[in-house]
Amino acid sequence: MSKLPEFSSDFFRLDHKAAIVTGGASGLGFYYTKALLRSGARVLVVSRTDKNWEAIRSMDDVFSGQVAFLKCDLTAPDAAKKITETAQKQFDHIDILVNNAGMQLRNNWRDFKDDDWRKVLDLNLNALYYLSHEVAKVMADQGHGKIINVGSMQSFRAGKFIFPYTASKHAVVGLTKAYADALAGDNIQVNAIAPGYIDTPMTKDLQNDPQRNQEILAHIPAGHWAQPRELMGTLVFLASEASNYVTGTTIPVDGGYLLR
Known part of the structure; x- marks a missing residue:
């Protein structure tokens, strides 16, 4: 057995590492991209539009050559190959993949459309599988x-108005386990993050609904909605050498939401 180096805070650094973040220019993906860049990584941001690209480029601590962008529909048949080849051309190697892109569609069970089921599964699960x-x-x-895959509280719970989303996020956890087992011999670690209730534009309707907001807060032992930055440390940990045995x-x- 080889001797491991002494622990150092440098284990959390990502200098010279190359990462791909899908949906990395908006929502929580923006913060995942920010966390990687601030930890020294070079990042290929993959998104369907160029929204927020300039905001990423203009970060004070983003240096030339550290970030690249690719406009791509992740559900297109050639998307996985195109993204992988672009990252290799840009950085020569790929150390980190963050499967963040996803969508949610909501409806009563009687009215849920088959096409909506396919849309959600194609992005949240199939695209993740092919790119991984x-x-x-x-x-x-x-x-x-x-x-690093991105799950949800619906990876563990039911969602009576979001059937395809719940199914996809349960499946993300299963796929994470399957790939972790299959790829361990190649020294590839596969893990997932399951964000709780986060203060983002997407959750403003819930936060502004007095009844639902109070119900959600009563379910969170920490007593508050998370700020996006509270996910950034977990992402960096899973992307870094510090998590090599995880x-x-x-x-x-x-x-603590899942405790109640």
Whole structure:
């Protein structure tokens, strides 16, 4: 058995690491991108539009060549290959993949459309699978890699108006475990983050509904909605050398929501 180096805070640094973040220019993905860049990584941001690209470029601590962008529909048949090849051309290698892109559609069960089911599953699950599979080939040839999937509280709970979202996020946890087992021999760690209730524009309607807001707060032992920055440390940990012996797990970042 080889002797491991002494622990250092440098284990959390991502200098010279190359990362892909899907949906990395908006919502929580923006903060995942920010966390990686601030930890020294170079990042390929993949998104359907160029919204917020300039905001990322203009960050004070983003240096030239540290960030690249690709406009891409993740559900397109050639998306996984296109993203992987772009990252390799840009950075020569791929150390980190953050499967963040996702969507949610809501309806009563009687009125839920088959097309909406397919849309959500295609993005939240199928696109994640195809990209992970393509990137894993590169990582296996390198002999190392980190794949980080983004789950949800609905990875553990029911969602009576969001059937495809709940199904997809349960499946993300299962896929995380399966890939972690399959890729461990190639020194690739596969884990997931399950965000709780986060203060973002997408949740403003819930926060502004006095009854629902109070119900949600009563369910969170920490007593408050999370700020997006409260997810950034977990993301960096899973992307870094500090988590090399962590694989196949899903970490809820939920202020204790799942305890109640």
